[in-house]
Amino acid sequence: MSANHLLLGVAAIYMWNKQNVYRVKRIPLYMKVKKEKEMKSLQKKEILLMSLMLFSMFFGAGNLIFPPFLGYETGNHVWIALFGFIISATGLPILGVIAIAKAGSFQGLANRVHSSFAIIFPCLIYLFIGPGLGIPRAGSLAFEMGPGQLFPDSGSVLLLIYTVIFFSIVYWLSLSPSKLMGLFGKLLTPLLLCMIALIFIKSMITPVGDVQVPVGNYGNTPVFQGFLDGYLTMDALAALIFGIVVANALRVKGVQDEKDIAKYMSMAGIGAGLLLSLIYVILGYVGSISGSLGKFDNGAQVLAHVMTALFGQSGMILLGIIFTVACLCVSIGLVTSCSQFFTEVFPRVSYKVWAFVLSVVSMILANLGLTQILKVSVPILGFIYPIALTLIILGLCHKYIGKYTYIYPVTIGLVAVFSGIDILNRNVLLSKWTSILEHVPLYTEGVGWIIPAIVGGCLGMIVSACMNKKD
Template identity: 35%
Template structure:
């Protein structure tokens, strides 16, 4: 179930392009990609499971108002405002559009209605996702992925060539950054509550058992994701002869599947992408609904699922590029904060003054992420000011926050170790 929820369309599209551009250096790029595309989400599951699957617990050192605001933003972006509508858009463009003689806005609307009606139906009973997604949809998805993944190994359509572009200099770093952009760290913070809910519905109640089975679940999902990625890296690396100048990894996949299997290949890819997008949509809708269900006690869970599904239909009928342009700035702020929450959650028990460390580290990340957003917007009047920050490593690759946040983290830890502990005694 968790494997299927993580495996969205973006996870299928990134690796083929990485493989094609990295060529003979594919394994270096794959190592970097797997570190952030698989390792980071796994750490996210570990961190969120330690606190019982609740986002508000992993961010508990923040002021309550900011904690709620941050949680709401993450669940809205990965839920109804961005990630979930994108699953329907990608499913429509890859899964249905190639088979329509005359596509129109009406056919897109009908598709999104059907897509989110299925998602709504399978999300209204969150404790039953193991049966609906884990036992019904995932086996079909895995079977299709095995066919697609083994095909380039059994019957390759080319050989890897020399690395191209930025992959010629630092393939590992480039792969690392591509994996970072999958946004699965955000998903890991969301899906913790879904995992815990399903484990509890199947009789697992003790905190230690919930943590143990959550980690086991995360490892299984991580292994599945890694195998899919590796096969798609190789598919991309051997695709240059048939797809010499693709615009994105989706085109690589489409051309490869059609060349190898003809019309059947197009249908195979359509089924893989649609099922992958559907399971991700179900997971995100469920996680978002459970979060807001806990926040708004007077509104029942089914009403929240229905509301989110309707919002998804609205945004799914916008253009894909319009949605991406609208929310990329928000993601550039939320994603670094989410990565920091994961690592802080893992080391929380060893922090001498966790409140100080959390608040100082997250503050510097927030400020530098704002600067990153202003940089890509290219506001002319701000350029002289922003150039001051260009000396920080990572400025050009959206990671200007990394080294300063580590410095603040270590500084607060040292301050906590050497400062006098606060007294718990009260003056009578």
């Protein structure tokens, strides 16, 4: 057996919890390792391509829609509101990537809570942010902002044709995960950035309107409201699942040392975050000068009217291309990361089969049941999100809190209970418990889970100290 076969078969041996039980962690067979070096440094160009790849996987339709609407609502407060938005919408995903890099993997981070949690929680996130929501929604939105805008009376037949083509491309490009860095970094991301730059330059030369006064909470607390809107993008969840793609791409490049993988993952996360921030500033500015064009209910309407004002009817074609490229990037990233994860969890099913199944299921849901899927997926993601953010924060602080054995399970447990009660109240009990929950600080702002997280952290430290004394 050659060294290459050994390298593909066994990646590392590690200890499970505190017991002397050892497991073999396999590198998926679909990966092709180019070099056998244990130590390899990436060039600046490769780090840039890695950052562009991660940016492309983050930057989907939601990232296109939120900033223009924020700019539209904030008016002359756009810059300070964008500051708050960028802190959460960009900062949280970067912290998520760094937390995964430090822990080695998503499962490694989750295992600090409990071995069962390390299986169930990642599966929930991969299922509901992938085929349960993110992938079918991306295909549906790409159609709505492309052919759906040009042919509003086309019906379901055109949607079926479009999604079959769209997800066929997604499946085909997902078959070679080792080539994603080149695909995103050299082709799709530059194309997307050039089109957004064109919109920005045109809006600077021929502004479509004047900056208006802010509305709602943006008039009183623009920074905090911007932070909350950035928090609600839920991009930190994507950071948890895209980590596997970045780590595997680094291994394909010959980076095998775990410390180097963590370092380059962190650098890629920071690079992607800086690029996201730049695009948010551009789109926020474009939205801020759209106030005189009319009244809008969402960012898609803002962009549609701005593009028509800037480029005429051809602006809608350009907007459709932008949405298609952005949604294509996110779909490829999600199919790839979900397929890699499920291949590791269920190795009897090949990567190609998982990619095919996820693509087909997402295509079907994009045509038949997206509305119903949203009714189920959004509450579940609302339950998962506070738990994921708490896990990220604990992971970043692990150097200082790792000695407290019970801090992870107690903190995550309390946040999960609070989050579960909140989701139950909003979706089943028709807000009957809201008057009680409003006594929790920050609940009305949508981040009430922070208090249970703090309490759980303190309790976890106390329990750990007491148990250590007994031992």
